[in-house]
Amino acid sequence: MLCLAISRSWRGSYVGRIGTMDEDKKYQLTKDAVDRLKEKLAYLEGEGRQQVIDQIATARAHGDLSENAEYHAAKDQQGFQESEVRKIKHMLENLEIVEAEDDGVAGPGKLVTIRHPGEEAETYLLGMREEKTGQYAILTPESPIGQAIVGHAEGEKVVAKAPAGDVPVEIVEVTTP
Template structure:
């Protein structure tokens, strides 16, 4: 079996994932089981759209449970240090080469969405290229559409 890769999560992201897992394995799982039982009671399963929809929902839910469990099992909690160096959990403001507008991102996993910043994952071409850099530096990321050149404007903990 392949070795699992460590996933860097902020404490906030870890708590969000744990809460989602508890909900999926508790009340939501019970609701799906009840929906399947209710649909099954309607008779012939071969043409029972309600039953098939509930089973599909159960499959999606159990897939998400497995995904979250794997993430939590391989998680390393990181606390962003206020040292000006880009790492997971940091808010990064960048400006693309030739542009006057800036963009601000939280460097983290999509599970951290819901805050005031868009998410830039550390495994994306730009996110990976930014790791370890500081304000004032120019970074070049190799993306599928070509090279992205950005200037790091500001870096601070979330």
């Protein structure tokens, strides 16, 4: 499915962003992340949508729409929110719920502590952006380092194939959140 998001910038020209939603991709998320997505979707389709409609109506009442920055900002917000609704629905329709097992092997939904040679160890939550709760930075399984460590156990050393070259990584610890 190809998505095209077009909005009108404040100067009046149209700007667009093209992205794809891979029909066959399964999104691996924990139950907590799925629950947060469902809450966000309910808000965007309910109260959030109504707030934007009210903002558009208020801005429209101010007169000439061609010079009305408030109106264009509200329309941009509406476009962004509707894009988010489509994205979340697509994710929920193509979902694989994962449960992080405490087996010491790096995988989605787990906390991984990694170290690059000569640097301090850093802990990340391995998973999609939607897993983020604020406590840990996210390391996606699709990223070069994420791809390199998924399926490997703590104590192993792997090499990530990054655009700037090979990146050696030591998996220090793998735990469940």
